Structure formats: structure tokens, C-alpha cells
Amino acid sequence: MTTVSINDQIVHSALKRVTTVATLPVSAMRIMKIAEDPTSTEDALLEVLEGDPPLAARVLKVVNSAFYGRPRQVGSTAAAMRLLGVNAIRNVALAASLNRLFRGGRTVPGFEADELWTHAVAVGTAARRIAERCRGIPQEEAMLAGLLHDIGILVAIQASPTEFALLIAATSRDPALSFAEAESQWLGATHEAFGKALCEQWRFPDALAKACGHHHDPMTLAPADQRLPAIIHVADVIAGRVGGGYTRSVGRDAPADGVCELLGLGTADLADIEAQLSSDVEKTLGLLAA
Numbered sequence: 001m002t003t004v005s006i007n008d009q010i011v012h013s014a015l016k017r018v019t020t021v022a023t024l025p026v027s028a029m030r031i032m033k034i035a036e037d038p039t040s041t042e043d044a045l046l047e048v049l050e051g052d053p054p055l056a057a058r059v060l061k062v063v064n065s066a067f068y069g070r071p072r073q074v075g076s077t078a079a080a081m082r083l084l085g086v087n088a089i090r091n092v093a094l095a096a097s098l099n100r101l102f103r104g105g106r107t108v109p110g111f112e113a114d115e116l117w118t119h120a121v122a123v124g125t126a127a128r129r130i131a132e133r134c135r136g137i138p139q140e141e142a143m144l145a146g147l148l149h150d151i152g153i154l155v156a157i158q159a160s161p162t163e164f165a166l167l168i169a170a171t172s173r174d175p176a177l178s179f180a181e182a183e184s185q186w187l188g189a190t191h192e193a194f195g196k197a198l199c200e201q202w203r204f205p206d207a208l209a210k211a212c213g214h215h216h217d218p219m220t221l222a223p224a225d226q227r228l229p230a231i232i233h234v235a236d237v238i239a240g241r242v243g244g245g246y247t248r249s250v251g252r253d254a255p256a257d258g259v260c261e262l263l264g265l266g267t268a269d270l271a272d273i274e275a276q277l278s279s280d281v282e283k284t285l286g287l288l289a290a
């Protein structure tokens with residue numbers, strides 16, 4: 001049996017053992033089905049949002065936030081959809097749904113799911129800023145990919161809580177031990193593999209699955225698939241440097257060779273995004289709060 005097939009077997013087995021994290025909120029699942037169906041209409045998405053008032057309220061909070069800088073407040077989800085389009089509203093709604101999923105995660109000594117959510121928000125926020133500068137990827141898609149990038153850690157902690165606790169203890173004891181090395185030792189697969197598989201199970205767009213699965217090595221992908229994972233890679237590094245939340249899994253303090261060149265990002269761009277990230281994260285945490 002090859003190493004790849006062993007890894008696939010471990011990931012598949014883990015997904016069969018998880019419960020809460022494997023199921024998106026009902027509204028989010030309905031939104032994904034609508035987005036998959038080319039015959040769906042705006043009315044179908046509007047019906048889902050209007051049937052979930054708290055989610056609709058969070059979508060409007062995001063749309064009316066400083067991220068969009070609109071001169072006038074948008075008063076309804078229908079108006080928001082007309083302004084941003086179905087795909088953007090889908091991404092915003094899914095992002096808002098993830099808050100409860102992350103914050104309801106299991107806790108082990110040395111690790112808090114809330115801290116993982118804070119880091120996810122930092123990466124999502126930085127990714128949105130990067131997408132704003134380098135173009136080519138919708139800003140809402142970049143933010144959603146950032147929020148999702150470490151969701152494989154939730155899979156690991158639910159599927160193998162004992163082993164995950166040992167992993168956390170080992171990385172706490174030994175600063176030189178990388179998170180990836182500890183994952184290989186204690187779990188047999190990385191959070192990237194778990195996250196990619198979960199996105200595929202959820203039938204998320206392939207670009208999101210690749211961002212989860214390759215945010216540490218985007219340049220190993222085919223050139224056509226590199227851009228979104230590269231954005232998340234840079235955002236992850238920036239969020240790790242700024243700190244806040246669980247950052248042990250970042251694993252490096254500078255982007256990999258070629259990534260910034262691919263995105264057209266210079267040193268000044270990275271410095272600007274990093275300088276405003278703490279303030280941005282505080283605002284985004286409030287926007288996405290349940």
C-alpha cells in the first residue's frame with residue numbers, strides 16, 4: 001500500500017468519526033445547494049436568508065461594514081444581493097455561519113477552539129485585503145477561504161481527541177517541533193488533508209478545497225490553481241507574525257519563495273496589511289459574531 005493511500009485512508013476514517021464539524025448549519029447547507037444549481041434563482045437564496053433572521057442580520061452587518069465603504073446603508077438582503085451578486089452573498093453567509101462551528105469546538109489542554117477562530121478571522125481578513133490589492137480573486141471568496149483554511153484542525157480534534165491532545169502537548173514542550181511534524185507523528189495526516197477532504201464532502205468549490213489543502217505549499221499546484229491558495233498562504237504568515245489566536249500551525253515567518261511574486265505583492269504591501277490587521281480583526285470578529 002502506498003503512502004498516499006494510507007494517508008487517504010486515515011483522512012477518510014477521520015471524517016467518518018466526526019459529528020458536529022462535519023455538518024454545516026442547515027441554512028449554510030441550503031445556500032451551498034443553491035449555489036451548485038445553475039437553474040437556481042436569486043429568490044431561492046433570498047428565501048433561505050429570510051428564513052434565518054440572525055444569519056440575514058449578520059450578512060447585512062458585513063455588507064454595511066467599512067469593508068464595503070458604501071455611502072448609504074443597505075436595508076435588506078434583497079438589496080444586498082442586487083449590489084453584490086449571488087456568489088458574494090453566498091460567501092458572506094457561509095462566513096457568518098462558520099462562527100458557531102468553530103466556537104463550538106472541543107477544548108483540550110493548551111488549545112482553545114475560540115483561539116483557532118480568532119486566527120481564522122485574522123487570516124480571512126488579511127486574505128481579503130490581499131485580494132483587494134492583487135485582483136483576480138473575489139474579496140469575499142478570499143475571506144471565506146481564509147476562515148476555512150484551518151478547519152482540518154477541527155476535524156482532527158473531533159476524530160482523534162486523545163492523539164490531538166498529545167500533539168498539542170508535544171508542540172508545547174518542544175518549540176523546534178513543527179506542527180506538521182507533530183501531525184504526522186500523532187495523527188498520520190495533516191490538517192490540510194483533513195480540511196481539503198471536508199470541503200470536498202461539503203461540495204464546496206474546488207478552489208476553496210485547494211486553499212484548505214495547499215495553503216502551506218501553494219506553488220506545488222498547477223499554475224492555474226495557485227492563486228487563491230497563495231493568497232491564504234501569505235495571509236496565514238501575516239496573521240502569524242501579528243499574533244493573536246492559535247498560530248502554532250503557521251510554521252513560518254515569511255512567505256515561501258515565489259508566492260509574493262505570483263501575486264504581485266511587494267514589501268510595502270505586506271507591511272501595510274500587517275500594520276492594520278489587529279484593528280481589522282477586532283472589527284471582523286464583531287461582524288461575524290453570532
